Amino acid sequence: MIYSKTCQYAIRALNYLATLETKKPATVGEVHAKTGVPQAYVAKIFQCLTRAKIVASKSGPNGGYALRVDPAKLTLLRVVDALDDVSESPLSNCVMGQAECSDRNPCCLHTVWVKAAAEMKKKLAKVTILEAGKATARAYRSETGRTVLSRRMQKVFGYGTAKGDRE
Amino acid sequence: MIYSKTCQYAIRALNYLATLETKKPATVGEVHAKTGVPQAYVAKIFQCLTRAKIVASKSGPNGGYALRVDPAKLTLLRVVDALDDVSESPLSNCVMGQAECSDRNPCCLHTVWVKAAAEMKKKLAKVTILEAGKATARAYRSETGRTVLSRRMQKVFGYGTAKGDRE
């Protein structure tokens, strides 16, 4: 779901990968430290994004995850679709949860909603990770070694005191 | 949440109430039988709608629930708001789940999303239960005593074999 934490986390994680100029991949631990997304959950999400060929994984020392596609071409729609069980997504299904919902057999919101979903998809297909990332880029300070979110950005993101934080 | 089953159920239940011309209220059991919404869940939803003054409840024989407002004036927005914990709703909050998300401190999707949410709200504020109900009205056959959904509509709604069905 677009509105799920899983999607939020994925976008944050990908935004971070997009800020990396070097080809060196980022480890799960690093992404967690920089984005505040729960470490083990980052791992799960990246497994999914790997299958969707959005990121490439590499085992071993100096391994990790890196974007596999140009962030300027990676749309939110593709990201959302990768994480969504499409058969469940409200973007591709009846809002009223009807088994059948078509122009012939419309649910009570069919006409309204079909349009709304199409508009939303269009929007998601327009915004790229590169664009989205720009707005967040300033949240990261990449100078020192064990960088973390700035105090101010911790407040913005609403974490920094999360359980499971390793540093 | 707009996309929650709870909301779907509420809209279906209210659609049914809107089809009743008489002033006699409908019982939870009746609404369940006519809409297919799980009986005990209908009860919970109506308790909520009662508190929101959208329906009126009446105990005892010949009691039940009836619309308290004109279905031509009851908007989906009001229904959704009644069921939503507004502080959690994606319509009123940051899609990225940030603690703070404003024009000054935008999340990476802020500009895109603020607009999308506003449009969605506008839509929800435009559609009334009366209008929504019209599309579904034909799903009900109100001739005989223990009316149920037609076979065809059972298929459309994707239920009719649900556990807990009493008839």
Added chain:
DNA sequence: CTAATTCAGGATATCATTATCCAGAATTAA
């Protein structure tokens, strides 16, 4: 080759949503 690093993915825990159940209060019919 060995040890260290890192991902892969199954098992499990936690939590919110969805769904059910039941005892008690209110109301009504007779």
Added chain:
DNA sequence: TTAATTCTGGATAATGATATCCTGAATTAG
């Protein structure tokens, strides 16, 4: 007044989303 009907609201169960943990496989450095 009594019994039947119906809502009220708390307790509980089932399910799905979120989050954690751990073992094993892949990779690399030395």
